[in-house]
Amino acid sequence: MIATESLSKRFPRVTALDRLSVDIAPGVTGLVGANGAGKSTLIKILLGLSPATEGRASVLGLDVATEGAAIRERVGYMPEHDCLPPDVSATEFVVHMARMSGLPATAARERTADTLRHVGLYEERYRPMGGYSTGMKQRVKLAQALVHDPQLVLLDEPTNGLDPVGRDEMLGLIRRVHTDFGISVLVTSHLLGELERTCDHVVVIDGGKLLRSSSTDDFTQSTGSLAVEVTDSDARPDGTAALYAALAGAGLTVRPAGRAADGTPASGRVLLVDVVDDSTYDTVRDAVTDLELGLVRMEQRRHRIAEVFRDEGEGDTPATAPAAAGWGAGRQWAPAAQRDEQNGGAPDAA
Numbered sequence: 001m002i003a004t005e006s007l008s009k010r011f012p013r014v015t016a017l018d019r020l021s022v023d024i025a026p027g028v029t030g031l032v033g034a035n036g037a038g039k040s041t042l043i044k045i046l047l048g049l050s051p052a053t054e055g056r057a058s059v060l061g062l063d064v065a066t067e068g069a070a071i072r073e074r075v076g077y078m079p080e081h082d083c084l085p086p087d088v089s090a091t092e093f094v095v096h097m098a099r100m101s102g103l104p105a106t107a108a109r110e111r112t113a114d115t116l117r118h119v120g121l122y123e124e125r126y127r128p129m130g131g132y133s134t135g136m137k138q139r140v141k142l143a144q145a146l147v148h149d150p151q152l153v154l155l156d157e158p159t160n161g162l163d164p165v166g167r168d169e170m171l172g173l174i175r176r177v178h179t180d181f182g183i184s185v186l187v188t189s190h191l192l193g194e195l196e197r198t199c200d201h202v203v204v205i206d207g208g209k210l211l212r213s214s215s216t217d218d219f220t221q222s223t224g225s226l227a228v229e230v231t232d233s234d235a236r237p238d239g240t241a242a243l244y245a246a247l248a249g250a251g252l253t254v255r256p257a258g259r260a261a262d263g264t265p266a267s268g269r270v271l272l273v274d275v276v277d278d279s280t281y282d283t284v285r286d287a288v289t290d291l292e293l294g295l296v297r298m299e300q301r302r303h304r305i306a307e308v309f310r311d312e313g314e315g316d317t318p319a320t321a322p323a324a325a326g327w328g329a330g331r332q333w334a335p336a337a338q339r340d341e342q343n344g345g346a347p348d349a350a
């Protein structure tokens with residue numbers, strides 16, 4: 001669907017893309033990187049709007065250097081920044097964009113109504129967009145990217161500025177763009193954590209270089225740990241501590257999920273139990289029953305994408321720690337994504 005070969009973009013003072021070679025298949029793909037990693041630059045090159053300094057790229061089999069117009073006919077684009085005229089309504093704007101894409105007037109009106117309904121804009125669609133919330137504006141930007149029924153959409157930071165609920169809704173909408181309409185999606189974000197729920201595949205770039213391109217499952221494969229959470233009871237006001245002692249006493253390796261920055265156990269209520277064999281599940285169940293605690297959850301733990309990068313970064317091996325100055329930001333950026341997950345996905349101020 002998208003292929004780049006040694007693609008570079010150099011500005012006078014900065015190399016935004018550095019010999020990037022990547023292949024992106026149909027489906028929902030996340031393009032993730034810290035601010036300034038080169039995500040928007042890549043999107044502009046893929047749309048044929050900005051020439052590469054070196055290398056090649058194709059989108060839907062079309063060459064970005066010579067077939068930009070044909071690419072833009074088949075591809076929708078949601079830009080990162082606010083670009084909506086404040087005095088017109090969503091309906092007027094999206095109809096206009098549909099007409100610009102070549103749809104006849106009636107089809108443009110029908111497609112606009114369908115698309116705005118799909119993104120969840122109802123009565124508000126007749127009001128001037130200047131009075132819209134950030135979430136509504138993001139939805140209009142998504143609608144105009146979809147209105148001409150593209151084969152692929154490129155979404156640049158669609159969750160920017162949204163609160164946790166708005167972000168979840170937007171990610172759900174993006175997923176449905178693919179499942180309901182069969183449109184492939186390339187979505188950028190600087191938050192690793194949010195993409196693992198939405199994307200089939202994740203491409204990570206840093207300082208314009210490819211850091212990793214893998215299926216989401218490869219990033220988040222199961223670990224050998226079981227996450228267990230229990231309630232407290234009158235008899236045992238600290239149920240987690242009681243369970244910890246019981247499981248350790250039964251010979252299992254147990255630790256609290258997460259540690260504070262100084263290495264002390266975090267105050268969280270989730271315990272991680274190393275799975276030895278199938279009997280581990282029975283031991284946990286029996287311990288919870290014997291202590292007369294309520295079992296909130298017992299689940300096989302999966303890696304979070306952010307942890308993969310944190311763990312790899314700690315080794316500082318040449319294969320995973322790029323020389324680019326961006327890695328400094330990257331190291332802060334993985335825990336930031338985790339913080340973001342822990343607090344329920346609050347917008348990242350970074």
Ligand SMILES: Nc1ncnc2c1ncn2[C@@H]1O[C@H](COP(=O)(O)OP(=O)(O)OP(=O)(O)O)[C@@H](O)[C@H]1O
Nearest residue numbers: 011014015016033034035036037038039040041042
């Ligand atoms: N027109 C330009 N002229 C000079 N430098 C540019 C230009 N466009 C981008 N850059 C630089 O190229 C680098 C990559 O920018 P880009 O916008 O692609 O990053 P990004 O990953 O999309 O980050 P963000 O989400 O912050 O936009 C940055 O250092 C940026 O300052």
